[in-house]
Amino acid sequence: MSAALRGRLWRSLTLRLGLIYVGLFLTSTALMFAAAYWIGVYQPLLGEAAQVRKEAGDLAAIDRAGGRDALLRALAVRRPTGPRRAFDALVAPNGGVVTANLPSWPDAPISGWALLEADSYRGGQERDYEALVVEQRLDDGARLMVGRDVEDIDDRDELFTIGSAWLIVIAALLAVGGSLAMSAAVGRRIDAVTRTARRVMAGSLTERIPLRGTGDDFDELAGTLNQMLGRIEESVEAVRRVSDNVAHELRTPLARLHADLDDLRAAKDDAERERLADQAVAEAERLQSIFDALLRIARIESGRHLVGFAPTDMSTLIADAIEFHTPDAEARGQRIASRVAPGLMLHADRNLMFQAVSNLLDNAIKYGGEGGAIMVTAAAAGTGLHIEIADRGPGIAAEFRDRVKERFFRVPDTAAQPGTGLGLALVAAIVALHKGRMAIGDAAPGTAVVLSF
Structure with missing residues (x-):
């Protein structure tokens, strides 16, 4: 693997997240095995150690009370009893073996408890035993070692040790492999976004990010x-x-x-x-x-207009705009009719809203035709309101209704009329600033402009 590729992999966020996940997964797995080991191995060993320690104490008490012969008799009786095979060794103060069925034991005294191999051979066959042994020092200095077979617990210990090691290794390999695969899959998707972004930055605005169709x-x-x-x-x-x-x-x-x-x-x-x-x-x-x-x-x-939003009486504002444009309409033989509900309120910039309504009325007068009628309607609609200004002019063809909101665009049939082509663009900007919608439709005949807030 090249140094550049290694550097790129390490810089990959998905790979780092994957490795963090691997660490957390392995830690949780280790804790789980530790808990299982505590419950399945260590706790049973502690229980057996406590039982054997009690037996050793009872045997020492027999030695103190009845002498060495009583102890030997008790050991002989103990060996064939109990759910687990019993082991013992009695070593005199001079090191001589008095009695024992333990094959071996350490020369140094046993502190606490120890696990000793206690395999036996019978008929040419070896039988495996693992003795949990505690040592009791008798009054005359003799060593009394007492134990019980815990081979099944030892087997469980070995199984836990080997199994957990293999499982952790396999889990680590799978987790690392999964992390690399996930990083590669995510990296491919991110690379597609990056490549598209670079082509767009290079000037190809028609580029689009490919979709997989997975809906993810x-x-x-x-x-x-x-x-x-x-x-x-x-x-x-x-x-x-x-x-x-x-x-x-x-x-x-x-x-x-x-x-x-x-x-x-x-x-x-x-x-x-x-x-x-x-x-x-x-x-x-x-x-x-x-x-x-x-x-x-x-x-x-751009949001740089210092708007003065305040509760605005739109009914009065529309009436003022109609009054302002009535002389121009009458000069062209037109009539402005209105159905404006009283008390229509809107949180708005009054000056901008007056500009918007005024521009629409100016357009209706300019393109409504001589002697035409202009209808202004305003009414509440749910929690908002609708304002509609309709004329009886030639109308705007459907293919131009979106474009007339652009700066300087003018419908070809009206290009000879005076104007700059900025009126509806200004209205659209004002409506957008007030979080409203502007729709241009057909008044059959004529044009109907609807502002919804």
Whole structure:
């Protein structure tokens, strides 16, 4: 394995988490085996040790009370009794063996208890015994060693020791292998995201993260990121279109302004100079209005607009907007009708909401046709409200209803009408700031714009 690959593996979060899991798993496995060993081996040994220690104490008491012959008789009686084979060894103070059925014992005194091999041979066959032995020092200095066979517990001990070692090794290998496999699987999914992100950063906005179709967390994450990439692509495309439209929209008034100023410089008649100066001022004002609208939309969409949200009486606001635009409508032979429920309240910025309703009324008057009717409706809807402004003009074709919210976009049939193409874009930004929705539909005939809050 190369140094680069080892470094990458160690930097992998999934591998580190996997190794942490391996450590926790092995620790829990070891604790489990330790608990099983305590219950299945060590506790039974302690129980046998306590029983043998009691027997040794009873035999020492017999020696003190009845002498050595009484002790020997008690040992002879004890050997064939009990659920486990009994062992003993009586060694005189001078080291001579008085009696014993233990094959061997340590020269040094036994402290506490010890496990001694006590195998026996009969008929050429070996029988395995493991004696748990305690030592009792008699009054004359003789060593009395008393024990019981615990071969079954010793077998259990050996089984636990060997089995637990193998199981821990196998579990460790499986856990490490599983961790590496998991790290590789997760790494492949993350690499797919990384590769896609790098291609997007390189300029390929159409790239998307491949989905496995499993519906797992990574597929859900990839789907969310793909939606984000789609929104980014749409935003970049919208910015590109806005840039093109800004260049197109500013070119004409700038060219007119330049021409007027050139003519103004060459004009000799005062009246002509005044007319050209007025035209130049008008073009400059048009440019100023375009920049003001663009700046206001940008500030609203970026959250830098210092909004003054407060409880706002929308019924009164809509009535004020209708009153403000009524003279323009009457000049075109139009009539503005309204069905506005009283007392409609909304937590909103009053100035921005007035701007939004005013822009919609201005559009309805401008494109509603001579002598047409405009209907303004506002009513409560659940915990919110709906505002609808409908005209009886030619309407907007379905394929253009989303695009008219873009900056400078104008429906081809209305391109000759005065305007900057920023009115509905500003309305859309204001509605989005107020967490509302803006829908453009067909009034059959005409256009119906519905604002929902």
